[in-house]
Amino acid sequence: MSYKLLNKINFPSDLRKLSLIELENLSNELRNKTIETVSKTGGHLGAGLGVVELTIALHFVFNTPRDRLIWDVGHQSYPHKILTGRKNKIETLRQKNGLYGFVKRSESEYDPFGTAHSSTSISAGMGMKVAKDLNNDNAKIISVIGDGALSAGMAYEALNNVGASNKQMIVILNDNDMSIDRPVGAMSNYLTKLLSSKQYTNVRSLLKKISTKLSNSVSKTLYKAEEFSKGLVTGGTLFEELGFYYLGPIDGHDIKTLVQVLENIKDSSVDKPIFLHCVTKKGYGYEPAEKSDDKFHGVNKFDVKTGQSLNSSNKKTYSSIFGETLSNVAKNDEKIVALTAAMISGTGLDIFNSQYPDRLFDVGIAEQHAVTMAAGLATEGFKPYVAIYSTFLQRAYDQIVHDVALQKLPVRFAIDRAGLVGADGPTHAGSYDITFLSTLPNFIIMAPSNQNELIRMINTTVFINDRPSAFRYPRGTGEINNNDNNIDPIEIGKGIILEEGNEVAILNLGSRLQSCQEAIKILNANGIQPTLADARFAKPIDTNLLEQLLDNHKYLLTIEEGSSGGFSSSVLNYIHNERIKITSTKVNNIFFPDKFIDHQSPEEQYSEIGMDADSIAKKIIQIYQDNVVNFQSFNKNISN
Numbered sequence: 137m138s139y140k141l142l143n144k145i146n147f148p149s150d151l152r153k154l155s156l157i158e159l160e161n162l163s164n165e166l167r168n169k170t171i172e173t174v175s176k177t178g179g180h181l182g183a184g185l186g187v188v189e190l191t192i193a194l195h196f197v198f199n200t201p202r203d204r205l206i207w208d209v210g211h212q213s214y215p216h217k218i219l220t221g222r223k224n225k226i227e228t229l230r231q232k233n234g235l236y237g238f239v240k241r242s243e244s245e246y247d248p249f250g251t252a253h254s255s256t257s258i259s260a261g262m263g264m265k266v267a268k269d270l271n272n273d274n275a276k277i278i279s280v281i282g283d284g285a286l287s288a289g290m291a292y293e294a295l296n297n298v299g300a301s302n303k304q305m306i307v308i309l310n311d312n313d314m315s316i317d318r319p320v321g322a323m324s325n326y327l328t329k330l331l332s333s334k335q336y337t338n339v340r341s342l343l344k345k346i347s348t349k350l351s352n353s354v355s356k357t358l359y360k361a362e363e364f365s366k367g368l369v370t371g372g373t374l375f376e377e378l379g380f381y382y383l384g385p386i387d388g389h390d391i392k393t394l395v396q397v398l399e400n401i402k403d404s405s406v407d408k409p410i411f412l413h414c415v416t417k418k419g420y421g422y423e424p425a426e427k428s429d430d431k432f433h434g435v436n437k438f439d440v441k442t443g444q445s446l447n448s449s450n451k452k453t454y455s456s457i458f459g460e461t462l463s464n465v466a467k468n469d470e471k472i473v474a475l476t477a478a479m480i481s482g483t484g485l486d487i488f489n490s491q492y493p494d495r496l497f498d499v500g501i502a503e504q505h506a507v508t509m510a511a512g513l514a515t516e517g518f519k520p521y522v523a524i525y526s527t528f529l530q531r532a533y534d535q536i537v538h539d540v541a542l543q544k545l546p547v548r549f550a551i552d553r554a555g556l557v558g559a560d561g562p563t564h565a566g567s568y569d570i571t572f573l574s575t576l577p578n579f580i581i582m583a584p585s586n587q588n589e590l591i592r593m594i595n596t597t598v599f600i601n602d603r604p605s606a607f608r609y610p611r612g613t614g615e616i617n618n619n620d621n622n623i624d625p626i627e628i629g630k631g632i633i634l635e636e637g638n639e640v641a642i643l644n645l646g647s648r649l650q651s652c653q654e655a656i657k658i659l660n661a662n663g664i665q666p667t668l669a670d671a672r673f674a675k676p677i678d679t680n681l682l683e684q685l686l687d688n689h690k691y692l693l694t695i696e697e698g699s700s701g702g703f704s705s706s707v708l709n710y711i712h713n714e715r716i717k718i719t720s721t722k723v724n725n726i727f728f729p730d731k732f733i734d735h736q737s738p739e740e741q742y743s744e745i746g747m748d749a750d751s752i753a754k755k756i757i758q759i760y761q762d763n764v765v766n767f768q769s770f771n772k773n774i775s776n
């Protein structure tokens with residue numbers, strides 16, 4: 137692929153020397169570079185392709201990085217990264233020590249605010265605008281937010297505040313009529329109506345309206361821009377009522393229009409925040425993306441010519457096991473309903489949706505609302521399953537505490553992407569759910585160690601009608617053991633011993649079981665025969681199992697894929713505060729270190745933090761060698 141223009145662009149200052157025609161050519165090259173890159177790295181593609189022209193126009197018109205440009209979610213930022221000093225590193229995207237797949241402050245001065253969780257850009261922008269004003273600094277603040285991200289409560293809180301403040305910040309709506317799946321909600325309907333309304337076609341009279349509202353210089357140039365503007369209108373009533381100057385909709389792929397309108401906005405002296413409505417297409421300019429249902433939202437490595445994924449794994453994901461199992465149990469129980477916050481396919485609920493569309497509720501990017509809505513459903517005798525990624529559930533913590541746990545309502549939490557998530561990095565890691573749920577009275581918390589166990593845990597929750605429950609499972613695929621047909625519910629709070637050994641016991645919770653089993657092979661070769669137990673429950677913990685392990689072993693190691701304060705803390709709390717018997721067993725715990733774990737492959741992550749088989753085995757060998765003699769003598773003293 138030829139990158140004649142792009143080769144000359146390292147920073148936006150290079151871009152600002154180009155003509156409008158050259159900017160158009162550059163957009164083709166930038167689009168190709170983005171496609172070529174993601175075909176090799178995997179990652180988010182459709183969103184970036186949709187904002188290629190907008191990215192160029194913004195950097196052309198505004199004085200970045202002095203002017204602050206905030207990309208909501210940050211998954212559309214790859215073209216921005218290419219234009220802002222990171223072109224030569226772009227193929228390191230999502231790899232160890234490489235560029236991050238979202239926006240990260242430490243990566244570049246062009247990234248004024250870290251984004252990955254949705255709908256934060258207007259709030260952060262407002263903070264920056266207030267700070268600039270206090271400093272008498274007239275730098276511009278621009279927040280770019282998608283129509284999907286606009287479905288979140290946080291975005292409305294920010295619009296409400298910004299609109300009333302008369303702060304001259306700029307909010308750009310990137311309206312591609314897509315979220316990950318189809319967008320939902322009244323705002324989405326409103327935007328669609330806005331685009332197809334009379335106002336859209338009656339350009340001239342609406343341009344006149346703008347001229348009465350905006351300062352003279354702006355209106356003059358807007359008139360000049362008419363030939364480019366293909367439907368520039370005003371009258372976005374809702375946004376105007378909120379206190380913004382609404383401009384648009386404009387064609388977000390027409391660089392000339394974009395540049396003209398952005399220049400007008402930049403030079404304007406309006407005393408209100410401006411809301412610019414850009415219409416774009418997700419996946420624009422790449423046929424396989426435009427044609428696919430999800431517009432290539434997130435992809436594995438793929439063949440550029442055909443768009444075919446190069447990932448040939450046909451193993452099932454945990455998410456799909458969840459979707460299938462929930463559909464199965466829903467067959468016999470019409471009280472079962474499912475809720476998702478804009479993640480139907482990501483959570484496997486597309487499977488449920490195909491069978492029970494009336495019992496699936498996609499609430500938009502509104503995790504807080506989803507949780508409290510589920511609580512409401514539970515009060516009426518329904519069995520709500522709220523499927524949310526662990527990291528996004530963090531948003532709904534007060535709702536979990538106040539609306540669910542405190543009222544002891546039987547909401548079922550299907551917590552997907554629990555644990556590390558490899559290339560998606562720390563913003564998406566499911567690190568804290570065991571910790572923040574364990575501390576809540578009334579909760580039952582489970583973590584399957586394989587896909588068969590996930591099925592059994594889902595089946596268990598069907599019967600938990602007197603309190604909230606949760607099961608947390610990892611990203612990615614796993615093995616179903618077809619020889620094990622047991623899909624029975626599990627007794628609450630009951631773990632299991634999987635391998636009987638001596639002296640050393642490993643008490644696993646959840647997804648590291650396979651690594652523990654591999655570690656045991658290494659240990660066996662070293663003459664150590666550990667017992668392996670699977671706790672299954674982070675709450676209530678199986679104290680009988682724990683007693684048995686403590687009584688019969690000199691060393692106990694717990695392991696879980698989560699932060700401190702989780703399962704291991706519950707075990708230690710039991711041993712130190714609740715148990716009367718004094719133990720001679722040495723206890724260690726493996727959980728996440730006290731740091732955010734960088735993006736890299738899952739294998740690299742587990743190895744870095746001592747959770748792979750080798751590290752587990754090494755830890756036990758070390759302890760065993762250092763302490764086994766002492767353990768024996770200590771035990772003798774006790775029994776004497």
Ligand SMILES: Cc1ncc(C[n+]2csc(CCOP(=O)(O)OP(=O)(O)O)c2C)c(N)n1
Binds near residue numbers: 183
């Ligand atoms: C709080 C939160 N919930 C869910 C997500 C997952 N997510 C990432 S992008 C996205 C859709 C965003 O849609 P939109 O803002 O329209 O951007 P587009 O991808 O269409 O360009 C969702 C739901 C997230 N990043 N943050």
